[in-house]
Amino acid sequence: MSKGKAAENRTEELLAPIAEANGVEIYDVEYVKEGSDWYLRAYIDKPEGVNIQDCENVSRALSDKLDEEDFIEEAYILEVSSPGLGRALKKDKHLEKSLGKEVELRLYKPRDKQKEFTGILKAFDAGSVTIEMEAEHSTEEEEKVFARSEIALIRLALDF
Numbered sequence: 001m002s003k004g005k006a007a008e009n010r011t012e013e014l015l016a017p018i019a020e021a022n023g024v025e026i027y028d029v030e031y032v033k034e035g036s037d038w039y040l041r042a043y044i045d046k047p048e049g050v051n052i053q054d055c056e057n058v059s060r061a062l063s064d065k066l067d068e069e070d071f072i073e074e075a076y077i078l079e080v081s082s083p084g085l086g087r088a089l090k091k092d093k094h095l096e097k098s099l100g101k102e103v104e105l106r107l108y109k110p111r112d113k114q115k116e117f118t119g120i121l122k123a124f125d126a127g128s129v130t131i132e133m134e135a136e137h138s139t140e141e142e143e144k145v146f147a148r149s150e151i152a153l154i155r156l157a158l159d160f
Helices: 003-021 052-069 092-098
Strands: 025-034 037-045 076-081 102-111 114-124 128-134 141-147 151-156
Touching: 003 025, 003 037, 003 052, 037 052, 052 076, 092 114, 102 128, 102 141, 114 141
Parallel strands: 037 076
Antiparallel strands: 025 037, 102 114, 102 151, 114 128, 128 141
16 A cells, blocks of 8 residues: 555544544545645535535644644645535545536546546446436437546536
């Protein structure tokens, strides 16, 4: 397991009771390097959406717990926030909650001369994701199946 994945997993373990005590759920945890800085990001959510107070309460409690445990060697910046409206769908639990919703899907390499597709998330399994989209040159709907290995990003579509 990579150092980053280990940090994410341990942080999620520490965050679980804090999230529960604050009435929020853990959406995701990521430990990434951007430029010369490391970031430990915890994304939290709840049905009615999180507010700044939720983020502050969780951040303070998590920061104290991280200081106690002190398992990350590098200096890092801790961020606690909502996953946002156009949230990335990284885990099966994210895809499950998003079935029937409009998603944007970006591929690593073009397929049919395009890398981005938008449609309704219809199904997924360990190896693939299926979306329903308008067929080209007609008003019919067509299902497209994408291997998970070819997908760079799936996120909820923003509809303004």
